[in-house]
Amino acid sequence: MKKLIYILLAAAALLPGLQGCKEKEEKPGTMVDLRYRVEDSYELDAVNARAFSITVTSTDPWTVTSRHPDWCIIETEEGEGSDPDMVRVGKGEKTTLRVQYYDNTELDDRIDYIDIRTETWHGKTVTIKQKGIAYLTVAEEAVEIEKDGGEVEIHIEANQDWSAAVTEGDSWLSIEEGATGTLDGVITLFAKENPGEMRYAAMEVYDRHNVLMATVNFTQDGVLLDPETLEIRAGYDQPSAELRVSSNAEWKAVKDNENDTWYTIENPDHDGDGVIRITLKENTGDQLRSAGIILKTVSDDPEAFTAERIITLKQAYKINPVRVMMDNDEMSKWKSDKTNTPVYTAGVGMLFPGYARLNNGSMAFGSYTFRWSNLSADALIRLWFCYSDGEEIKYNLNAASGKTAVSVNKGSGADPGMVNTTFDPSVPHEMTYKFDPSGSQYCHVTLLLDGVEFTSFDSSPAVMPYVLWGKSVNMYLGVETGSAVLEWYEYTPPMNWDE
Numbered sequence: 460m461k462k463l464i465y466i467l468l469a470a471a472a473l474l475p476g477l478q479g480c481k482e483k484e485e486k487p488g489t490m491v492d493l494r495y496r497v498e499d500s501y502e503l504d505a506v507n508a509r510a511f512s513i514t515v516t517s518t519d520p521w522t523v524t525s526r527h528p529d530w531c532i533i534e535t536e537e538g539e540g541s542d543p544d545m546v547r548v549g550k551g552e553k554t555t556l557r558v559q560y561y562d563n564t565e566l567d568d569r570i571d572y573i574d575i576r577t578e579t580w581h582g583k584t585v586t587i588k589q590k591g592i593a594y595l596t597v598a599e600e601a602v603e604i605e606k607d608g609g610e611v612e613i614h615i616e617a618n619q620d621w622s623a624a625v626t627e628g629d630s631w632l633s634i635e636e637g638a639t640g641t642l643d644g645v646i647t648l649f650a651k652e653n654p655g656e657m658r659y660a661a662m663e664v665y666d667r668h669n670v671l672m673a674t675v676n677f678t679q680d681g682v683l684l685d686p687e688t689l690e691i692r693a694g695y696d697q698p699s700a701e702l703r704v705s706s707n708a709e710w711k712a713v714k715d716n717e718n719d720t721w722y723t724i725e726n727p728d729h730d731g732d733g734v735i736r737i738t739l740k741e742n743t744g745d746q747l748r749s750a751g752i753i754l755k756t757v758s759d760d761p762e763a764f765t766a767e768r769i770i771t772l773k774q775a776y777k778i779n780p781v782r783v784m785m786d787n788d789e790m791s792k793w794k795s796d797k798t799n800t801p802v803y804t805a806g807v808g809m810l811f812p813g814y815a816r817l818n819n820g821s822m823a824f825g826s827y828t829f830r831w832s833n834l835s836a837d838a839l840i841r842l843w844f845c846y847s848d849g850e851e852i853k854y855n856l857n858a859a860s861g862k863t864a865v866s867v868n869k870g871s872g873a874d875p876g877m878v879n880t881t882f883d884p885s886v887p888h889e890m891t892y893k894f895d896p897s898g899s900q901y902c903h904v905t906l907l908l909d910g911v912e913f914t915s916f917d918s919s920p921a922v923m924p925y926v927l928w929g930k931s932v933n934m935y936l937g938v939e940t941g942s943a944v945l946e947w948y949e950y951t952p953p954m955n956w957d958e
Contacts, residue, residue, distance in 0.1 A: 628660025
């Protein structure tokens, strides 16, 4: 028995030493709760950097430390823990400390990290990015050079090393002096005489780390003949098309092939900026047709330089539309988004009661015709084509007034100024959105009622700029008041202009 007691006593004597070698175990309910209010990162100026605050509360003693303590002052770098029960209900003692960074007198930016932690828990690392004092500015952004050429000076203000290179137009513009420099300096360039068209060049300026800091653009005077596009596209029955041309000379437009009688250049002669007007005959064939229009400058001086551009004129052929009956199968592809739901009747169509509307957010680009019948005396039919930036084309039929109600939500663009027409609500009607090309990416939008055009506009960077050629449509169709039947709609896909 004595031997057993001695063994137990020896084991008891060893227990404290064994426990000291083990990792400290938290007692149940003593888990660290460290809370803080601070941004993930801060970007500070090199000089007179703004101060910022960090608010900390914790159940355990805590520290807030910088990895570069010589760069900043942290008002309070440590604090005691608060009553855990108070911390967990948001009533623990809060410490708000102020952090202020000294001026960064080095050229380069610098990065510091501030750690918020307790002895056993790392709470958060805040990233501090402080700018350096390096600067490099170029006084000139765009430079115009005379036709005769000569020297051009670009002025640099900097407190560091820099370099420059001509990256565009180096066949006629070169750096004579100042391709590299330190502190403030001047870059001297030489431009050759320009015997031909207006031309362009660019020079890039880099800092001491070869990072691009500025681009200077150069324009040398010469003959300007700049059409807005090199390809004109027209619908099969589009009566006319236009082409805007920027120029500083006399110029003319002529047919590449005089045998192309399907179009006419109405105003071939111009002086300076101008707009070519082209009339077209309907393309009754089944193939895309194409022709060349030559733009060229003219002068009384036989030795004068002649600028020339070749424009491709393309006219579509008629594409037969695809008719879609408004039955239950078609309705399953649309979303009902109003109080009432349309109802299909075989052989009649889709009856829309008042306050019923369907939406399809990804209708393919192209022209659409919708046939409505059985309009009640108070029917208000709404057909809306919607685009980005809140742009909407709203085509409505108001049976009570016997007039269309056309309007737009113009978004950030200008109002296209559309007009309305009258109709007989006692008979069926076909509402058409027709899209023809206008310029290189925009649309000539025509609204027709029963096949007759009554209003149109051209989208452009200034007018309904999100109505773009080839862009899908977010479409809404329905009846606001009264009732009407939608029998079918027809879809005409756009022309493949690369045929």
